[in-house]
Amino acid sequence: MKINKNFRTLHNVLTSIKKSLAKSTLISMGIRISIVVMVMSLLSYFHILDNLKQQTLDKLESYIMERAQKESAIFKLAEDNHTTFKQAFLELWPERKIANANPRFDQLFENAGNGTLRLIPATFLGLERSHTSASDYKGESRWISGFIGKGTPVTSNEFRNRALLSYDLVDQFAHAWSNRFANTYVSLPEGVNIVYWPYLNWAVGANSDLDIPKEEWVYIANKEHNPERKSVWTGLYYDQTADEWMVSCETPVDDENGQHLINIGHDILLNSVFQRVFDDHLEGAHNFIMREDGRLIAHPLYVNQIREANGLLAIAELADEQIASQYQSILASINHHGRKPQIIDDDKSNAFIAIAPIQGPDWYFVTVYPKSLLATPAQKTAQFIFILGLISLVVELFMLYLVLLKKVLDPMRQFEAASKLVSKGEYDLHSTLADVNNRRDEVGRLSLAMLSMADRIYQQNHSMEETIKLRTNELEKAKEMAEQQARTDPLTGLANRRSFFELGSYALETAKREALDLAIIMLDLDKFKMINDEYGHAVGDVVLKEVANTLTISIRASDICARLGGEEFAILLCNTDLHGAALVAEKIRTSLSMIVISANEEKIQFTASFGVAQLANTSEQLDDLLKLADERLYQAKNSGRNRVVTQ
Secondary structure, X not given: OHHHHHHHHHHHHHHOOOOHHHHHHHHHHHHHHHHHHHHHHHHHHHHHHHHHHHHHHHHHHHHHHHHHHHHHHHHHHHHHHHHHHHHHHHHHHHHHOOOOOHHHHHHHEEEOOOOOEEEOOHHHHOEEOOOOOHHHOOOEEOOEEEEEOOOOOOOOHHHHHHHHHHHHHHHHHHHHHOOOOOEEEEEEOOOEEEEEOOOOOHHHXXXXXXXXXXXHHHHOOOXXXXXXXXXXXXXXXXXXXXXXXXXXXXXXXXXXXXXXXXXXXXXXXXXXXXXXXHHOOOOOOEEEEEEOOOEEEEOOOOHHHHHHOOOOOEHHHOOXXXXXXXXXXXXXXXXXXXXXXXXXXXXXXXXEEEEEEEOOOOEEEXXXXXXXXXXXXXXXXXXXXXXXXHHHHXXXXXXXXXXXXXXXXXXXXXXXXXXXXXXXXXXXXXXOOHHHHOOOOHHHHHHHHHHHHHHHHHHHHHHHHHHHHHHHHHHHHHHHHHHHHHOEOOOOOOEOHHHHHHHHHHHHHHHHHHOOOEXXXXXXXXXXXXXXXXXXXXXXXXXXXXXXXXXXXXXXXXXXXXXXXXXXXXXXXXXXXXXXXXXXXXXXXXXXXXXXXXXXXXXEOOOEEEEEEEOOOOOOOHHHHHHHHHHHHHHHHHXXXXXXXXX
């Protein structure tokens, strides 16, 4: 509506021009400005096209190097993981190979009844790791399956120990690596595979006739195919057991005598490669991965053909002249410049081709960027400049006519001055617009509107400042309350575990730095569960609050007291030795034993057991003190409860 109104106003103004001087001046200026606009638009097009080309080449160079590094990172990470696994295996093997493997091997592996052995289902569904006490709980192992093929030396103690150590290290490392790799596995050259693969029980799906030593992911690591004994990569292949396309990294592990012990493996699923290659691309461009020998690894147009060819699809087999031409250009550039990131100006396909080698497998990451993408923004920009020039022409003619009329220039200057005052935050415009305030035409009404707008802006800014100040105060209070709640146990008002470790770590470092004594008391209410079970949790909460009150009044302001969880509390005593801490603990123990609580017309008394420890050397950490105090606490429990143990 406003645009139409402006154009109607312009039309009325132009048709009202009656003097020949005004008409000739407007026509002459219009022709000259039109020529300038067209010339500038043409020059802008070629300038922008040249700039876009350089920007695109810079962007392509940066992008291809970044993507190649990103793709290489996963392959390099696989090799680094294998190095860690290999070192761990070789460190443990001298001791493990002479151990008696039979009891544990027979416990973990079961006869499948077809000449093969498999890990028991519990290793995949969930098997609790061995531990000595509740405080030494090691968690649950899962997602591991194992397959021992026919003809393997299953009666050999050394063979069994290799399988058991492989299982233990897969259990130790694989979960931490699962965020980057679909699986982690160890194969034995005799025909064994132990696999960590979340939600995929590989061994259950493996055929009993599976000849593991003949699989590519095993034989590429043997001494015949890998005499250098380094990490190697398979080609693309289909794993029928997993029903997945993948490429595998295999690292052989030999002992000091050269005996081939195991192979460490990671699989990179083709679907994940496809997703990274196809989804993350420059707008209008497309990516693909190929080998220097012409094998196509991943291409958005030939996903099905690659799968149908079992990953052995060559570019020469495709009836696609464009990709064949691109491959020839890539090959020629590699032969000329070597195996490094580079950009090819390929006139045959009318595109820029960026290539970079992927470290690990013999792959190249390729980005094809059509040159037509450059012309489109250049044309649009030139069109925008041309249209902007035409609009400028109309505005210039309109302003020229207004200047000729000599009736608007001065008011416009006053409005400009008023606008500058508003931009500076000064809203009193009455003196600035005094000359136009009394006019009864559009200029006068505009002046009144500007005055009204300035007054309204002033009021709104003032109101907004007050609102922001109020909201800021509310946010500060909410922040302080949230921080307090995050560090305080809501039931007892004591510090919580998080706050205890923050304050305690600081106190510990201060004691070490200033060579001060530091002691810790851990206490646990005796038979607290019986109180909860017999009188209810509400009474249990009252007991906990009474304990908190007793602790608070029994220690100094410089000491740190916290509820670590449940009925367990901890006190960190600054500048206090073991003897002093024991006295404090005994005082608290006596005070607690004298507390009487009424519940259900009954009188309840309770006791607590205490463990006390002292900072002995500067290498100890807060966890070490807590562990030692906890051990002494459990000695107090085991010794009859309601007592303090210091050693």
